Amino acid sequence: MSTATTEGAGARTRAQVPERITPLTTIGNGLQLARRSVLKIKANPAEVLGLVLQPFMFVVLFVFVFGEAMMGDWRAYRDFLMPGVIAQSVVFATLGTGFSLSEDVEKGVFDRFRSLPIARSAPLIGAILGDLVRYAITVVMVLLVGLLIGFRPEGGAVGVIGAGLLVLVFAFALCWMSAFVGMIARTPMSVQAFGMILMFPLTFASSAFVSPDDMPGWLRAVAANNPVTHLVDSMRALMLGGDAASPVAWTLVWAAVITAVFFPLAVWAYRRRT
Amino acid sequence: MTDAIRAEGLVKQFKGKRALDGVDLTARTGTVLGVLGPNGSGKTTTVRILATLLRPDAGHAEVGGFDVVREPHQVRRLIGLTGQYAAVDNELTGTQNLVMIARLLGMGRAESRARTTELLERFGLTDAADRPVKTYSGGMRRRLDLAASLVGRPSLLYLDEPTTGLDPHSRNGLWGVVRGLVDDGVTVLLTTQYLEEADQLADDLVVLDHGRVISRGTPEELKSRAGDQVLELRTADPGQLHLAGKIVEAVTGSPVEVAPGDLAVAVPVADAGVLPEVVRRLDDQGLAVGELSLRRPSLDEVFLALTGRAAEEHTENEEARA
16 A cells, blocks of 8 residues: 555545535436446346346246146236236335345445435435336346246237336335335344335235135235235236226325335435434 | 634433533644544544534534534535445445445546546555455455545545554555545544554544543643553462562552452553563562563553543453453
């Protein structure tokens, strides 16, 4: 290590750092930090592998293990299942937002960001924008596996893209819940544990894997009102054909409600967390 | 000369416990202020308040003339922070880490690259520039972390226990960097548990204990209050320690207490010349010496001298040295 001689600290302020934070700097900072999230995904082979293998595993296992038993024909179950498995994969993936935020707090990376003259909300915005990329990859991967085993959705490209966008909107809403959990939990591991307890009922007590009609009465009531059911029903209608208007409307309402509740909570917990 | 940092009456409570109980400190522009104290004394809390990460419950602080609570953005434009843990992304390369900070600070692509190359070279990380940080050694990671806090050319640098856990070689390297920064006019606030580090780097010192300033002054002033050196003596037969203690007391004039079970006595001495006298008298009495040394006072001993009691919270390091 050489001794410093070239440091131009004579400049008393950082010339390029703006005097105040404008919405434009907020967006710029947020995009820089979103780039960081994406770079981190790319640099982590385990994560890349998880993003590719998990959808493959889920689709193949569910279709071939349960297919015949469920519907007497794995092809029929495959078509029923695909929208559900996409939704389930993305809902589980939202856990990653809380996990990585919690990790940043634990490692002191957040302190670094918060001591920089950047927008206060930028780390939160960056994490969530970056994660949307991760969710988009998940959607595409699951779809590819589906196509590989013969899934040919009748809704065509328009229906598939519509369903993909809808699940991303829903994931964006759930992100804030995950971020909130990430900010109030003490360690990344407790985010994981708590998230699992939340995500399993949310995805399994829904129409993702079986029709709620086949569930016992009390569970049917839960499933019918589960936001994931609305999401999956919408995606099924968009991808396979059927009336999409009502479930899509419900899904958007749920996404709005979840965001309205958890966005302020996440921001509050983020500001409070030291 | 103006003050780069001025804090008055800082109070901070966590869950009813007072982490800071009225801390005053000033750092003169272009100097190193050392904040010395054991774990839990309030060093990190002080740094976090001055870095705008925490709001004080009472008192106020100005950094570069800006109030840390009312004008945090202006303060952040001036400071760089290196915390106790290397706050860098392990998955990213050294270059990616620094470029990200530079871009966040509003530098263009080319300028960010140039600044990154310059810093990596200065910290001896050029060869490791494109390797993920998780392959770095502890010392390299700390250096990268320090580089990250310098990207924006801060005029004030906070170093919170920068050398804890570093090997002597890396520690010396880091000291060199700090000296270089000060030569360039940067004001440094350094917290440490090590008296030697404070002695090496700091122009002024503040000693914290239980969230209060218990002493302040130059390192020289502080050490003279604790005695310049410490004579430490262990007898080959622990049963004879009591007798040896009497001899040390007689020669140095400082009271020596030997409790049952003690293995060594340690006494502050003003003059190293007492050593031969102690040896001669021990020899006269036929006492076999296990270990006899003169050394600088440890933080524990400074604390003992300043507070009349030992520092309560030790780190493993200090335990090992005591």
